[in-house]
Amino acid sequence: MTTPDQRAPLSREPLPVTGAWRAGDAVGQRRFVRVATTSRFQLEGGSALRDVDIAFETWGRLDDQRANAVLVCHALTGDSHASGRAGVGHPTAGWWDGLIGPGRALDTDRYFMVCANVLGGCQGTTGPAALEPQTGEPYGSRFPVVSIRDMVRAQAELADRLGIGAWLSVVGGSMGGMQVLEWAVMFPDRVRSIVPIATVAAATAQQIGYSMVQRSAIELDPKWRGGDYYGAEPGDGPARGLANARALAQITYRSDEVFGERFGRNVVDGLDQFRLWQRFDVEGYLDYHGAKLVRRFDANTYLVICKAMDLHDVGRGRGGVATALGRIRCPAHTMSITTDALYYPYQQELIRDELRSRGLPVEHTVIDSPHGHDAFLLETEQIGGPLTKFLAAVV
């Protein structure tokens, strides 16, 4: 048994204390609006925020009728960079670059595409790593719990600023799909169609369980410091806790089948398997994804967003899921993934069936993929075809 220090480090360079975008960092393709400058931004949980920044990107041109705007909502570790290359300000290529662009399924020659970093996020929108106006210091442990509904109300503020009365469509997978549903429930007049993909109407006990274990891993990292770690030296942040959380998430996002094919029982460190911290290839892969996330994400944001997902329940305070979904008045296109073991197909079928029972036109696409939940990021052709057709028919 070797001590942690003898183990191969996650990276040769010290990992940043936070991977959050912070004032002074390269802006990249981001633009910003600031809301709640005169009034406070009221949160569902009872507290409020002041001077909320919303970072967003757009592609294409809003037409004269302001009728071609499509909102794309990102998932847990996504951000506003849904399309475009990696580059200054954007450590990775757009998370839906295969779907958004000229001539692609979300055709930027035709649609005005918008994607905003969520409230509580760490890529430009106000979150725990942002400076609290009252103190000029990062919020850290003082950042409040936010909900999916709070995220959506922030996006509605953005829509107001962009002059978009109603979205032609709101589209997103996973936590993005949670926002899609809330948009249609909260603002039925501002949404002409929705595309919720690999998502759920109310987070399940299993999803909450996985979230809790991930949140606990961050809490367990002494370098998390109760959430107030922003003043630490490089390499002295909660990197290991966040990487552990990400490693677990990554397993739940993929599938036994693909892990078996890709990694099997191959080993990283040569033939001597009889050391406690010797690593199989799959461990190297999970470590790699952990360290990669640490470089571009913030541990407190991970906590806040995981909690928002756990709290997600379109039925809360509305008489239950069915009654809440009954508020939706637009056509929908739900999508499921055959091998999704985190957001199982029955969860999207429930949404589909509930909306159909109200007489709404609902199409449903089954994405046949071995990749598990992450197929919503990977299977661009299977998503793109039905999406193009569906959007073209929106009145």
Next chain:
Amino acid sequence: MTTPDQRAPLSREPLPVTGAWRAGDAVGQRRFVRVATTSRFQLEGGSALRDVDIAFETWGRLDDQRANAVLVCHALTGDSHASGRAGVGHPTAGWWDGLIGPGRALDTDRYFMVCANVLGGCQGTTGPAALEPQTGEPYGSRFPVVSIRDMVRAQAELADRLGIGAWLSVVGGSMGGMQVLEWAVMFPDRVRSIVPIATVAAATAQQIGYSMVQRSAIELDPKWRGGDYYGAEPGDGPARGLANARALAQITYRSDEVFGERFGRNVVDGLDQFRLWQRFDVEGYLDYHGAKLVRRFDANTYLVICKAMDLHDVGRGRGGVATALGRIRCPAHTMSITTDALYYPYQQELIRDELRSRGLPVEHTVIDSPHGHDAFLLETEQIGGPLTKFLAAVV
């Protein structure tokens, strides 16, 4: 966001530094043999142990032909207490109490049942919390990596001491099933039948991935201290790391369906859901199972046994899985669980098919259960019926 100290503690009483059984603790139903007193117990990884204690329990009576002995092999967090009530020395009832006893499927009026704590374990058999003979101190970080084959060779030493030439059957689920397979491959002359349940011939990348995240959580706990924590004060051991590992394991052992029915979105702490550490019922359940394990288990043993499971590959050094299984010469009864999302049914079907292809008589039972992997502990009737019939026919 609250700091960890503000969070509800895992328990009102300080958790023990280790839940390992240690010399001086109540012996309970345990008996002991000590092996490698004159020679060293050679391990597959190259190192060796001295003065290895094996803790075991037996039920029933060995017949005059020494032909009615059945070995039961325990899983990751099991121990020798497979049958019997909780009581002094045994914090929990036997993990297969529903199956082992007079008139039960593993009928102790008929069979001489044996169960031993595995090598590397923490309930009496030599493991990291045991005293190292050379120093008189707990092994801690000096305990070597052991393999499933090492566990089986320790059990063979026990069989020698008990005068058992060949087992009528070797039976076990999960990691117990790994030992079952190794028994039949390593000692084909000493095994007259085998019953591997919800197990695998070689740990998969997904299983290794879950194991790695759990091991990393223990490593992440500063109170783990690189493995040398046995001198700490009560409440100052790696309880949170071990509890985190257990919480994750518990999710993988159960199913979305049962979690949904049992917990849904109920909350522990009343109606104010908008606090970061407010807990849903499923979180309370996972915390409870974490704290419960901490009271009866040892964090270093968790690491060592998880690693042994990751290393499990009946094909290692034997020309691959198929060739290794080709050494088996006895009848087998494989069992799968419909909802097992950790040891999927295809993994037992592979074993079944490989053995059948060699002309061996192999029965297969599908345990139809919503409970996931843990059905091997819970569905005693579905396991017991086929098991009784199978054992009665062993020649």
